Every structure is written in structure tokens, then in C-alpha cells.
Amino acid sequence: MGSKPSAQRQIIVPYPSENGQNCPGENTDYTVYTDSGNREDSSFGDPLLVTAIDFGTTYSGSVFCFKGYKNRILAGTQGFYQDDERIPTVILLNPDQTFNSFGYEAQDTYSKLKEEKAQYFYFEHFKMALYKNMESSSNTTTLMDIRGRRVKAKDIFVMLIKNLLHLAMDIVKGLQTRDIAWIVTIPASWSESSRKLVQDSVLSVGIEDKNLHFVLEPHAAAVYCMNVDTSSTSSPMSRPPKELHSELADTAEETGITVGDKCIILDIGGGSTDIWVYEVEGQNELKEMHKATEEIGGNSVNSEFIELMKGLVGEPVWSDFQEDYTGSYYTLMRDFDRKKRSFSNDVDSVTMSLENELLHVLKETTGDTLSDVITMIGADDKIKFKSHLNKVTLDKETMEELFEKSVDAIVQLIEKTLRVCQKWSVHTMFMVGGFSESPYLREIIRSKFSEIRVVFPDDAKLVVLRGAVILGYQSQ
Numbered sequence: 001m002g003s004k005p006s007a008q009r010q011i012i013v014p015y016p017s018e019n020g021q022n023c024p025g026e027n028t029d030y031t032v033y034t035d036s037g038n039r040e041d042s043s044f045g046d047p048l049l050v051t052a053i054d055f056g057t058t059y060s061g062s063v064f065c066f067k068g069y070k071n072r073i074l075a076g077t078q079g080f081y082q083d084d085e086r087i088p089t090v091i092l093l094n095p096d097q098t099f100n101s102f103g104y105e106a107q108d109t110y111s112k113l114k115e116e117k118a119q120y121f122y123f124e125h126f127k128m129a130l131y132k133n134m135e136s137s138s139n140t141t142t143l144m145d146i147r148g149r150r151v152k153a154k155d156i157f158v159m160l161i162k163n164l165l166h167l168a169m170d171i172v173k174g175l176q177t178r179d180i181a182w183i184v185t186i187p188a189s190w191s192e193s194s195r196k197l198v199q200d201s202v203l204s205v206g207i208e209d210k211n212l213h214f215v216l217e218p219h220a221a222a223v224y225c226m227n228v229d230t231s232s233t234s235s236p237m238s239r240p241p242k243e244l245h246s247e248l249a250d251t252a253e254e255t256g257i258t259v260g261d262k263c264i265i266l267d268i269g270g271g272s273t274d275i276w277v278y279e280v281e282g283q284n285e286l287k288e289m290h291k292a293t294e295e296i297g298g299n300s301v302n303s304e305f306i307e308l309m310k311g312l313v314g315e316p317v318w319s320d321f322q323e324d325y326t327g328s329y330y331t332l333m334r335d336f337d338r339k340k341r342s343f344s345n346d347v348d349s350v351t352m353s354l355e356n357e358l359l360h361v362l363k364e365t366t367g368d369t370l371s372d373v374i375t376m377i378g379a380d381d382k383i384k385f386k387s388h389l390n391k392v393t394l395d396k397e398t399m400e401e402l403f404e405k406s407v408d409a410i411v412q413l414i415e416k417t418l419r420v421c422q423k424w425s426v427h428t429m430f431m432v433g434g435f436s437e438s439p440y441l442r443e444i445i446r447s448k449f450s451e452i453r454v455v456f457p458d459d460a461k462l463v464v465l466r467g468a469v470i471l472g473y474q475s476q
Ligand SMILES: Nc1ncnc2c1ncn2[C@@H]1O[C@H](COP(=O)(O)OP(=O)(O)OP(=O)(O)O)[C@@H](O)[C@H]1O
Pocket: 055, 056, 057, 058, 059, 060, 086, 127, 268, 269, 270, 271, 272, 273, 297, 298, 299, 300, 337, 340, 341, 342, 433, 434, 435, 436, 437, 438, 439, 461
């Protein structure tokens, strides 16, 4: 192979601000630069397959897309949870800190551990810690497990990335490495240190540098939104699992977005909400005008539900239930998450099954039944418990209260951004990310911001990955 000047690889990353404080809520400039390092082989340039990975606070995903079938994206799924195109961002380590399991499997394995549970290391929601990471080296950054023990962050990321890539392996088998473009998405407001940590982790799992591209999450999302046919995106459509269709627009008229337009991308995930204002400069070329991040997202509703439950049964009972009956705890929380997803203004109340084990711990510890405690705290009108069915019903007002903190923060973030945008004319806002799929949140945003066109692309939680695939085919 000759050492001719290489095909240049675009890495789209933010520069850290001058003081290095590239934290959520701050606006920092970013630029697009080109890695012009010498390449041994410039043959990469027409990938047969693009693989994109996106790791979120709550869920991560990897998707694959073959050349010639760019409207058909395949998502990696795990085990029995074949319907979920995204997998919980959870890593479980053995007592000797070797890898045990990932995603749903980690949740299930951890749930089944008995007394030995405390010796295992369970990591979840660890992406949030990296927003404020200022460590100078990816070898010194650490992450805390749920019991507060620290482990080298790079080790955890290497495991996460390996597992996300593993989901692609069957598809990738038989293809030459040079035929695959690997795209990894990273948050726009991450510090330089955190980006470096992820880059080092990806390279150390054996992906060749020249096939690897990093893109900003909002950039990927915006690119997808620019290409999607917005005439068919205002209502969610059910999709077959695993194979994800994208109705990509053939013309600029279909997207309704043309050069010079300024748009907003609002990415509402589990742990954070990112807002990005950009100007369209050309085909998939975007200029960032403004960005901000709030550390709040859909998980806040779940946290508020946990606070509600603690208020009912008491902190010690809840902690014992979570520690001693972890499997039941997950069942309850997944059930709540499902109810959360379908909650809308039309829903009068939400009924869900309560796990026997919770009621058992309550009775053992306090001698009370749930009906007793509901009456004791005077919540009979808002929360009903049918003991013969083990079902609890939360009225609409209570559900709205669980959403309140996140909804208020998101509304304020949009209001603040629209004030900044007053000097430009911004007429479209795309809502992406898992929590954007909430019918309740959508209704509120629609009614509060009627002056702006709000577009909800299908499968909002996959928009970043889909945009990353588009960039993968374009990045040669
Ligand atoms: N249909 C839905 N209705 C309401 N909430 C939803 C829906 N689908 C997913 N969510 C919520 O969205 C959140 C996850 O969204 P997403 O997968 O975009 O986040 P993430 O990428 O893991 O997090 P982040 O982007 O903050 O790092 C969870 O809180 C989940 O409960």
C-alpha cells in the first residue's frame, strides 16, 4: 500500500471553550475540522455497510445499514427483548471487576444475585458523569457504581462499546473491515476529556482509525430531520421490530427545509435535554447558531414516581424492596415506564400492578398494609389500592405532578432558546429523543409553542442513529 495523501476524514466535534469548562447549560463554539493525518490506505470511501452506535444515559443502540438499502436500517437487539431497538445502558462487573453482562442481561443477572450481590459492580446512568469530566487523561477518569465504588471509566466504556459492536458482528462477519464505516455519536456539550475517553475506548476495541467517524448527536439528528419527509412525520406509526424504515425525502420541498433556514433540534432523552439551533448551509451542512443542555429528561418522571412510592411505604421499605427483590423492582419500574409512555391528556387515571414483595416488606417492617398508609397520609382521593387485585391507581393529577418537573424544565429551555432566536427567524423545531415520544409532553409543547412548526419524526429515539447512518454514507 502506498503512502499517498489520504482521503480526509471529517470528524465533527466541538472545540472546548477557552477555560475548558464545557459543561451543560453553557454555550460553546464548535467547529468542523478535518483530520488530515497521513493514511496508509485511502481505499475507504465507499462502505458496503455503515454501523452506527449511540450510547445514551438510559438506553444505547447500534444500527446497521447496507449500501443500496439506505431506507432499511437494522437495529441490534438483545435476547428476549427483541422488540426493543435500544438496550439499557447497564454494565455488570464480577467481584474481581471482570465483565459479567450488559443491558437487559445485566439487569436480569443482577436481579437474581442473592447475598453476594453487594460484591458485584453495577453501573447505570454513567453517561451523566462525563458531562462534567475534566480529567486530563482518559486513564484517570473513573465512574461510580450504584454503591459508590469507583472503577476506571475507560474499562466500562470499552465493555459497553464492545457489546454494542457485538450486536453487529453476525452481520459484519464476512465483510472486510475496510468495507465498514463505523460511526459513533457523542453529545455536543461533552468536555474534550470525555470525547477523548470515548475515542480511546473505541480505538482500543480494535476498530481501525481510518474507518471510524465521530459525529455530534444533535448534528446527526439534524441531518436526519433535514432528509426526512416531514409531510408524514406528525404522528407516530407502528414499526416492525428490528427493521426500521425511513421515509427519506427526495426533494428539499418534501422536508420543507431549504438553504438559509434556521431550525431547532430538541433532543429529549432520559437524563438530559439538548437544544441546538442551526442554519442550513447546504446538503447536510449545518452551522451551529446556539446550543444549551439541561440535565433533565424522561427519567425524572420515573424518579418522581420513586419519590411518591417512598412517601407511601417509607424510605427503608423501598430500599429493602429494591435490594432484596431487585427483579420485582425492575418489573415494577418497567411497568411504570410503560404507563408513563402511554399517558396523555385523554387518560383519566393510571392503574398498575404492585409487586407482592413490596407489600410483603411493608407489612413485615411496619405492620401496615398499603391501604392503611394511603389513608394515614390522607391520599385516598388521589391514590387507590385494590388489595384483592394488588393494583394501585394514580389519578390524572398525580400523574401530571410526576411529569411536572421535567415538563417545566423543557418548556423553560425552549422559551429561553426562542428568546435567543428572536434575532433570527426560526420556524421549525424537530423533537427527537425517547421522551419526545410522550403524547402528554407533545400536547403541552404543541399548545405552548403554537407560533413555531413542531415536527415529531417517527421513532424519535432512533433519530440520532439514523442521522449517523446518513453521515456514514456521506463521510467518505
Ligand atoms: N413513548 C414514550 N413516551 C414517554 N417517554 C418515553 C417514550 N419512549 C421512551 N421514553 C423515555 O425516554 C427516555 C429515554 O430516551 P432516549 O433513549 O432518547 O434517552 P438516552 O439517549 O438514553 O438518554 P440521553 O440522550 O439523555 O443520554 C426514558 O426516560 C424513557 O422512559
